Amino acid sequence: MPHVERGMVVGLFGGSFNPPHPGHLLVAEIALRRLGLDQLWWLVTPGNPLKNQKELAPLAERLAACEALAGDPRIKVTAFEKTLGTSYTARTLEFIRSRNPHVHFIWIMGADNLAGFHRWQRWQKIATTFPIAVIDRPGSTLAYLSSKMARTFDFARIDEDDAGVLWQKRAPAWTFIHGPRSTLSSSALRAAANKS
Template identity: 65%
Template sequence: MATELFGVPASCLRMPHVEKGMAVGLFGGSFNPPHAGHALVAETALRRLRLDQLWWIVTPGNPLKDRSALAPLSERIALSRECSKDPRIKVTAFEAAHKIRYTADTIELVLACNRGVNFVWLMGADSLRDFHRWERWRKIVRSVPIAVFDRPGATLSFLSSKMAKVFDQARIDEDDAPLLARLSPPAWTFVHGPRSSLSSTQLRETVRSAVL
């Protein structure tokens, strides 16, 4: 593998080291830019799901979003590192090295390379609303447990989203969230708790307005 790609150090292009039996959260996104709201989700996940690690996966780009305003990958990684202070949070961009575009492919690769590790996918409630638009979304749900974290304006998404309806029987009580990573999929839960009103879109608009 090249020493770096897109200006990203080789260390960020490899999956973080894990041991069998660990519970590991997968927190993917473009993080354009990362902010305190992302850090809040990560910290809440570590605590509520009792995770040993959390992989903060900075993606090359979201196929469902406009890439014209996407900051360089190296910049988003550097800012993510500044946001994530807990040593259990590992910022990584291994998807870029494998030229992965879709979450389904990311999860398939992660599971194949880390046998015996208990992974759980993390997402905000705002993403749950459009989850059925994700490539092979049903396969994702059947491949790894999912924890959905409350976001302002999206609290009721667990009632209205297509995923929530199709996999209603797979939902576990929030009180059992610490068990989630070690359950066989499909299994998911909705985690209530502290919420941040920050959004990457709003932050980009603020910066654009200031420049103009």
């Protein structure tokens, strides 16, 4: 787990990153800027229970690719979930909170994950552990209106103009951040690689 200091504001950006691409980096850069983060942890998961594990590149390969892409020293690439022995976000967030009680965390996710967020194990627990920032992705802009998560926690949504103080809010609290979007996706990149 990356080193943090008391009072820091840290974004948690999890995923399989199979492979990581400039669209992931754009989400990270928007989160760093709009949320006023001191660090952003790029949590490379050992596996994703909702995705085909046969398509998953080895963890070491994905970690190296994330490190090569990240660039910004505030982005900390980690795969500590492997040591923790879980692929479930709810458990990971509970562990992070227990180890870092004096740090302000925000869960970061691309809007493309919002539509299926209610299929994640203990998704409501995730939403009540840390504030959530949803970053716009192509084709997913309306997800913040129609998704089950958005409807369930509509009362907890704050205006994106207040994204810089999201870390001060007690979960559940979330915002949807519009901005530049990349059309790149890991699944499209894998499909293109398989054709060549």
